[in-house]
Amino acid sequence: xxxxxxxxxxxxxxxxxxxxxxxxxxxxxxxxxxxxxxxxxxxxxxxxxxxxxxxxxxxxxxxxxxxxxxxxxxxxxxxxxxxxxxxxxxxxxxxxxxxxxxxxxxxxxxxxxxxxxxxxxxxxxxxxxxxxxxxxxxxxxxxx
Amino acid sequence: xxxxxxxxxxxxxxxxxxxxxxxxxxxxxxxxxxxxxxxxxxxxxxxxxxxxxxxxxxxxxxxxxxxxxxxxxxxxxxxxxxxxxxxxxxxxxxxxxxxxxxxxxxxxxxxxxxxxxxxxxxxxxxxxxxxxxxxxxxxxxxxxxxxxxxxxxxxxxxxxxxxxxxxxxxxxxxxxxxxxxxxxxxxxxxxxxxxxxxxxxxxxxxxxxxxxxxxxxxxxxxxxxxxxxxxxxxxxxxxxxxxxxxxxxxxxxxxxxxxxxxxxxxxxxxxxxxxxxxxxxxxxxxxxxxxxxxxxxxxxxxxxxxxx
Numbered sequence: 001x002x003x004x005x006x007x008x009x010x011x012x013x014x015x016x017x018x019x020x021x022x023x024x025x026x027x028x029x030x031x032x033x034x035x036x037x038x039x040x041x042x043x044x045x046x047x048x049x050x051x052x053x054x055x056x057x058x059x060x061x062x063x064x065x066x067x068x069x070x071x072x073x074x075x076x077x078x079x080x081x082x083x084x085x086x087x088x089x090x091x092x093x094x095x096x097x098x099x100x101x102x103x104x105x106x107x108x109x110x111x112x113x114x115x116x117x118x119x120x121x122x123x124x125x126x127x128x129x130x131x132x133x134x135x136x137x138x139x140x141x142x143x144x
Numbered sequence: 145x146x147x148x149x150x151x152x153x154x155x156x157x158x159x160x161x162x163x164x165x166x167x168x169x170x171x172x173x174x175x176x177x178x179x180x181x182x183x184x185x186x187x188x189x190x191x192x193x194x195x196x197x198x199x200x201x202x203x204x205x206x207x208x209x210x211x212x213x214x215x216x217x218x219x220x221x222x223x224x225x226x227x228x229x230x231x232x233x234x235x236x237x238x239x240x241x242x243x244x245x246x247x248x249x250x251x252x253x254x255x256x257x258x259x260x261x262x263x264x265x266x267x268x269x270x271x272x273x274x275x276x277x278x279x280x281x282x283x284x285x286x287x288x289x290x291x292x293x294x295x296x297x298x299x300x301x302x303x304x305x306x307x308x309x310x311x312x313x314x315x316x317x318x319x320x321x322x323x324x325x326x327x328x329x330x331x332x333x334x335x336x337x338x339x340x341x342x343x344x345x346x347x348x349x350x351x352x353x354x355x356x357x358x359x360x361x362x363x364x365x366x367x368x369x370x371x372x373x374x375x376x377x378x379x380x381x382x383x384x385x386x387x388x389x390x391x392x393x394x395x396x397x398x399x400x401x402x403x404x405x406x407x408x409x410x411x412x413x414x415x416x417x418x419x420x421x422x423x424x425x426x427x428x429x430x431x432x433x434x435x436x437x438x439x440x441x442x443x444x445x446x447x448x449x450x451x452x
Binding site for chain 2: 047050051054055056059060062063066067070071073074075077078079081082084085086088089091092093095096098099100102103105106107108109110112113114116117119120123124
């Protein structure tokens with residue numbers, strides 16, 4: 001039992017430590033990483049850590065852990081998930097912000113096509129008017 | 145007289161050639177608009193699927209956390225209070241983030257709607273409605289000319305018949321339409337480039353989030369509803385077989401999120417080809433196929449999320 005507990009804790013610790021090392025190494029790399037890379041690496045590390053806590057092996061091992069370890073595992077899992085969602089949300093929020101500006105441009109462009117269509121309708125209207133005028137002229141000519 | 149005839153024939157040939165080009169170009173714009181509208185509908189399905197999958201994942205994890213928190217026998221009153229506090233903080237934070245996430249999804253949806261409105265106008269401009277209206281106008285014009293000078297319709301200048309004036313009216317309008325569309329394309333190029341780039345970013349982010357949510361929720365369902373009950377001593381819960389089948393079916397869709405990426409990549413490539421005036425710039429079949437995959441995946445995810 002003690003061996004199982006130790007194994008469960010070691011597995012979690014190993015995953016978390018490895019993930020943390022990756023993130024710290026990225027942040028301290030001599031060549032400055034782009035923020036998108038740091039973001040991707042951090043999210044990847046967090047997801048890897050969380051995913052290991054969802055597996056069957058983890059659940060089985062945790063069944064033999066102490067109550068305090070089980071509660072700590074539960075707290076860690078929700079913290080990891082919330083951190084993952086915060087990062088995903090930040091990425092989406094950045095895109096959504098840029099999209100708001102783009103949306104205004106799209107609306108202006110759409111109005112532009114509507115105006116062009118109006119011009120085309122004017123041409124159709126002109127042709128119809130010309131046809132009517134010619135029809136009137138035709139009648140006048142026959143009267144002459 | 146011979147020179148006049150040659151000029152008439154040349155004009156006729158040039159007109160027909162120009163018409164062929166204009167028709168093909170007009171069709172390319174029309175195809176692009178149709179594919180764009182289909183993509184926008186697919187994007188809306190995708191955001192809906194992402195919302196449901198995120199909520200399903202969130203619920204699965206919260207339930208797993210709660211289960212883990214209360215599986216050990218109750219400790220002291222202080223420990224119980226601490227557990228309750230942890231659960232409260234966890235669920236509150238999670239709900240807040242999820243609400244923000246859903247708000248952002250709505251903003252992404254609004255952008256797709258604006259893009260859809262653009263495609264709708266483009267489709268309307270290139271639609272048969274305009275050429276039909278023009279056709280009836282030129283018909284009326286030709287009829288008027290005929291009544292004004294009976295027999296004029298039957299007159300011919302070389303191979304060019306006056307009766308073809310009706311068609312010529314359409315040709316002229318098609319030419320005006322194409323020229324206008326070229327100007328519109330040139331004017332809207334920066335806005336559309338930006339919009340497509342953002343859509344591509346959004347689809348990439350959403351596909352990753354979707355794969356993560358579906359993957360996490362499926363793993364937890366597999367562990368908590370299939371494996372652990374099966375491994376534990378005692379009777380299996382009723383409906384275990386159905387649950388197992390559902391989970392197995394769900395694992396098949398986990399790695400299938402590429403349709404959306406393919407759809408936006410191909411639509412963007414079609415846009416570039418349209419701008420560069422390449423022959424047959426829009427591969428309608430391929431784009432619609434990718435959109436269908438995108439929508440099919442989104443539907444499968446929604447079905448799975450609702451059965452969780």
